Amino acid sequence: MELFQQGMQLLMHWSNFIWMNLGLIIGIIFGAIPGLTVILAIVLFLPFTYTLGPIQSFMFLLGIYCAGGYGGSISAILIHTPGTPHAAATMLDGYPMCQKGQARKAMNIALQASTFGGFASAFALLFFAPQVAKLAQKMGTPEYFLVCLFGLTIIAGVSGKSLIKGIISCCFGLFVSTIGIDPMTGSTRFIFSNINLYSGFDLVICLIGLFALSEVLAKSKKSAVNAKTHGLSKTDTGKISKAEYKRMTLPACISAVIGIIIGIIPGTGASMASFFSYNVAKSISHHPEEFGHGSVEAIAAAETANNAVTGATLIPLLTMGIPGDGCVAIMLGALMINGLTPGPNLFRDHGPVMYAIMIGLLFVNLFMFIQGKYLTGLFAKIINVPVSILTPIIVIFCYAGAFSVNSSTFDIGTVIVFAIIAYVMNRLDFPTIPVLLGLVLGDLTEENFRRSLILSDGDWRIFASSPICIVFLILLAVTVATILYGKVKAAKSTQGVSQNG
Amino acid sequence: MEKTSLLTRFDAWIDGMGRKMEGKKISIHPNLVGPALFVVFSVWMMAIMPSQIVVSEEGAINAQTFPKLLLSIMLVLSAVILVVEIVKLVLKKPCDKVEIELLTEVRALLIVGMFVLYLVLLKPIGFIFSSILFACLMTAYFRVKRVSYYLIGAVSAILIGVLFQYVLHVRLP
Numbered sequence: 095m096e097l098f099q100q101g102m103q104l105l106m107h108w109s110n111f112i113w114m115n116l117g118l119i120i121g122i123i124f125g126a127i128p129g130l131t132v133i134l135a136i137v138l139f140l141p142f143t144y145t146l147g148p149i150q151s152f153m154f155l156l157g158i159y160c161a162g163g164y165g166g167s168i169s170a171i172l173i174h175t176p177g178t179p180h181a182a183a184t185m186l187d188g189y190p191m192c193q194k195g196q197a198r199k200a201m202n203i204a205l206q207a208s209t210f211g212g213f214a215s216a217f218a219l220l221f222f223a224p225q226v227a228k229l230a231q232k233m234g235t236p237e238y239f240l241v242c243l244f245g246l247t248i249i250a251g252v253s254g255k256s257l258i259k260g261i262i263s264c265c266f267g268l269f270v271s272t273i274g275i276d277p278m279t280g281s282t283r284f285i286f287s288n289i290n291l292y293s294g295f296d297l298v299i300c301l302i303g304l305f306a307l308s309e310v311l312a313k314s315k316k317s318a319v320n321a322k323t324h325g326l327s328k329t330d331t332g333k334i335s336k337a338e339y340k341r342m343t344l345p346a347c348i349s350a351v352i353g354i355i356i357g358i359i360p361g362t363g364a365s366m367a368s369f370f371s372y373n374v375a376k377s378i379s380h381h382p383e384e385f386g387h388g389s390v391e392a393i394a395a396a397e398t399a400n401n402a403v404t405g406a407t408l409i410p411l412l413t414m415g416i417p418g419d420g421c422v423a424i425m426l427g428a429l430m431i432n433g434l435t436p437g438p439n440l441f442r443d444h445g446p447v448m449y450a451i452m453i454g455l456l457f458v459n460l461f462m463f464i465q466g467k468y469l470t471g472l473f474a475k476i477i478n479v480p481v482s483i484l485t486p487i488i489v490i491f492c493y494a495g496a497f498s499v500n501s502s503t504f505d506i507g508t509v510i511v512f513a514i515i516a517y518v519m520n521r522l523d524f525p526t527i528p529v530l531l532g533l534v535l536g537d538l539t540e541e542n543f544r545r546s547l548i549l550s551d552g553d554w555r556i557f558a559s560s561p562i563c564i565v566f567l568i569l570l571a572v573t574v575a576t577i578l579y580g581k582v583k584a585a586k587s588t589q590g591v592s593q594n595g
Numbered sequence: 596m597e598k599t600s601l602l603t604r605f606d607a608w609i610d611g612m613g614r615k616m617e618g619k620k621i622s623i624h625p626n627l628v629g630p631a632l633f634v635v636f637s638v639w640m641m642a643i644m645p646s647q648i649v650v651s652e653e654g655a656i657n658a659q660t661f662p663k664l665l666l667s668i669m670l671v672l673s674a675v676i677l678v679v680e681i682v683k684l685v686l687k688k689p690c691d692k693v694e695i696e697l698l699t700e701v702r703a704l705l706i707v708g709m710f711v712l713y714l715v716l717l718k719p720i721g722f723i724f725s726s727i728l729f730a731c732l733m734t735a736y737f738r739v740k741r742v743s744y745y746l747i748g749a750v751s752a753i754l755i756g757v758l759f760q761y762v763l764h765v766r767l768p
Contacts, residue, residue, distance in 0.1 A: 265665045272665070283658060310706060314699050314706055482734055482739045485737070491755060493726070494755055506717070521625070523629065
């Protein structure tokens with residue numbers, strides 16, 4: 095309770111709320127414009143947090159992260175193009191509702207459901223994270239290595255068609271993270287006598303190249319950007335009736351629980367949560383025939399679930415340093431810049447700051463609701479900003495951000511190289527998010543792997559030496575078996591479709 | 596008058612080049628090219644590892660252990676994809692193919708060229724001026740004719756420069 099009060103005191107500073115609201119506006123804009131992603135927004139604006147404190151930084155980034163989820167639904171409803179992948183489920187019913195002239199109502203449901211999901215998730219973070227942190231304090235290096243390995247199973251969810259390609263990409267990311275001086279022995283690794291490589295590649299530099307600048311390179315493809323906007327009609331008041339609220343309550347509650355559980359498990363993500371909740375809502379609905387044709391329950395379920403993931407993904411990040419998804423992996427950088435190393439000791443050493451961040455998430459959702467309620471009309475217009483205006487601005491931001499890390503033009507060159515690598519990998523169907531995971535988890539994985547083996551004199555049985563290790567090994571086995579089963583099932587169904595076709 | 600006709604002729608020349616390249620496609624096997632690149636990369640890194648990571652300490656677990664393990668996994672998995680794809684080709688089974696449009700790749704190269712030019716100009720002419728130049732070039736790349744778009748790009752470049760330099764106190768080139 096004392097930590098809670100101290101956290102509350104730290105949070106109650108006007109600058110935290112300004113940065114939070116700024117993040118929310120940016121998040122909604124980036125989420126709403128198709129082609130701009132939440133991950134891109136976080137990468138671009140991460141350098142802004144260098145001069146900020148940990149609470150301001152996190153309020154700003156959490157604002158972007160949470161509002162991005164809601165922003166994605168705006169374009170999904172208005173132009174049949176989800177601004178973010180996890181708004182795809184919202185699109186299935188949001189767009190038909192928009193075609194019926196109820197765009198404002200659909201956006202209202204999406205906003206209220208997103209806020210509800212966000213609140214549920216923030217409470218889950220507030221109550222579960224300290225307990226998980228206590229458990230994490232009992233872990234040694236072998237347990238930690240297995241947790242990292244478990245965290246790397248996230249690649250299954252982001253590998254696209256081929257899991258093997260995902261693993262190769264992840265190994266590439268892990269390999270890149272080893273470049274520079276070895277922290278354990280001081281030997282240099284793959285620096286090619288280049289003084290700039292002594293400290294290895296900075297995570298932010300790699301991210302700007304892999305996800306921001308590569309997006310600009312992707313603009314070389316001729317694509318249909320001229321999607322037609324339906325806009326908001328004046329007769330559409332957006333009012334939700336009592337009967338509709340009644341219909342949405344149960345699916346929203348179930349979706350919040352689904353979102354939280356999925357968020358805690360690394361390797362899942364908001365897209366999976368929203369589609370899973372959509373299916374559950376359909377199966378329990380008294381009007382399943384409305385799904386796909388503008389169902390209020392469907393929008394509520396999908397939007398609640400994808401925002402319920404936001405706070406839950408922070409639980410493994412803050413307690414063990416394992417990011418639940420790509421966006422949260424980048425936020426790790428903001429914590430580390432402020433000298434806060436995620437892990438079991440974070441709650442012990444920086445308890446008030448952690449509580450301030452967790453309580454702050456509640457306010458992030460509150461302000462998201464206020465901004466969404468009063469600025470919906472404005473946000474609806476933003477999705478029409480031409481790509482030709484946005485692209486040069488993104489690149490200039492990338493260059494300024496990359497230079498600000500070490501005041502070095504070498505870093506900008508590195509950004510270009512990583513952008514080319516990402517472009518080539520995309521062309522050859524190799525996913526790039528596993529590279530990010532490798533980069534983020536590289537140091538932690540290697541350190542615990544080597545320490546464990548040094549402790550055991552090279553005996554691999556150390557990884558099954560304690561009850562926590564065994565629990566994680568079982569979890570790993572179950573996860574891998576589930577992934578393989580899913581892949582085999584998907585391959586069989588694809589084969590069946592192609593044979594029938 | 597002469598300027599306008601020069602610009603119009605340049606525009607027509609670009610259109611002509613675009614038309615020539617449009618529709619020209621190269622078909623590649625992503626499951627052959629990608630894994631082959633990773634095989635080459637892993638073998639090369641393994642070959643130079645002794646010179647790049649000088650191990651002084653004794654024992655089996657050293658600075659080379661983790662990179663070696665990763666490169667081995669990359670090598671084995673890439674080889675697996677390669678072999679499976681080659682078997683498919685030999686048995687004439689359907690394989691994944693990616694069609695690469697020549698025009699798209701030329702455009703991508705052009706963008707990379709602009710990135711490099713921007714980087715090269717950063718130190719000699721400074722961040723703000725090189726950013727204005729890049730914004731104009733990038734807007735021209737999209738074949739935009741509206742002057743207002745160029746102005747928005749230039750003003751944004753100045754604003755970003757001022758924001759980083761004077762608000763965030765980042766020393767830009």
